[in-house]
Amino acid sequence: MSGEGRVALVTGASQGIGRGIALRLAQDGFDVTVVDLATQEDKGLEVVQEIHDLGRKAIFVAGDVSRRDDVFAAVDQAVDSLGGFDVMVNNAGIAQVRPFLEITEEDLETIYRVNVHSVVWGIQAAAAKFDQLGHPGKIVSAASIAAIQGFPILGAYSSTKFAVRGLVQTAAQELAPRGITVNAYGPGIVGTSMWDLIDAELSKVNGKPIGQNLKENVESIALGRIETPEDVAKVVSFLTGPDSDYVTGQVLLVDGGMLYN
Structure with a gap:
């Protein structure tokens, strides 16, 4: 079990892909911090219980990933409660379906805060904590097939995923001297x-x-x-485990054969 004795934090982990990732990392031997909005606490605590049932430790932390202070606080709580911090998974995100000419200022502000700002805060918080703890680590973020190809009626969403791809590439280069890998997964x-x-x-x-x-x-x-959340979680398992130690700055598509990059 590649994660034995290590600690991971997964945002947006109370349901869907995030839940699948949290459970897979627990199966890999990680203790897991489940982060989601306070309104999702009941679901988040169910995921915590599922992780406990797998024999690993877990906590739920309420936080809004669009707020920098909340992300840094969640990382601090992971260390305080679980005794370490080794992997950051910036999974939380939202979708918007809107014809391009109808995209509003509010639409852009909302989706960028959740899909892009949260990735910046997550990378910053993780890197700072790895440095503080004196060891390297792995940062994995949610991209999409829409990070490679823009899709009609998903203009704002597609642009946020292109942004994530750019953030991953630049952060990977800047953090490589610290031994920190930065990658993303691209579901379909x-x-x-x-x-x-x-x-x-x-x-x-x-x-x-x-x-x-x-x-x-x-x-x-x-x-x-x-595709199932478990399909995505298998790729995240690779990106957070030792077999990906020489992989950084990449968006790994997991789409069943939709795009060929």
Whole structure:
């Protein structure tokens, strides 16, 4: 178990991909700090219990990842409660479905605070803590196939994921002398509540019945099925484990064969 005796922090971990990542890292031997909004505490505590059931330690920390102080405080709590800090997973994110000409100032401010600012704060907080503890570490963030190719009606979302890709590349270069690796995972179409939202919003825009947009997108996947959080978590397991020690600055697509980068 590559994470034995180590501590990971996962943001947005009360459900969906984040929950899948937190549970996989626990299976890998990590103790896990589950971070999410206070409104998600009940779900977050359920994930904590699932991790306990796997024989690992876990805590829930309420925080808004768009706020720098909250992210730094969550990292501090991981060390105080679990005794260390080795891996940061900046998983939290939101989607927006909006025709390009209808994107508002509020839309951009909201999605950039959650999808981009949080990654900056997460990288900064993790690097500072690794330095304080005197050891290297691994930082992994949520990108998307939309970090490689922009998608219609997902303009603002796509731009945030392109931004994450840029942040990963630059942070990887700056932090390499400290022994810190910085990478990202790029999911495709994952069967979570986020894609339920995207499907419903696309239906409003193009008039297709609920479920039709999702069905058509899944049909474009070479491997012929929708992605699961566990599919994503396997890639994060690699990026947080020793087999990825010589990998940095990369966005690793995990999309079942949608894009070929």
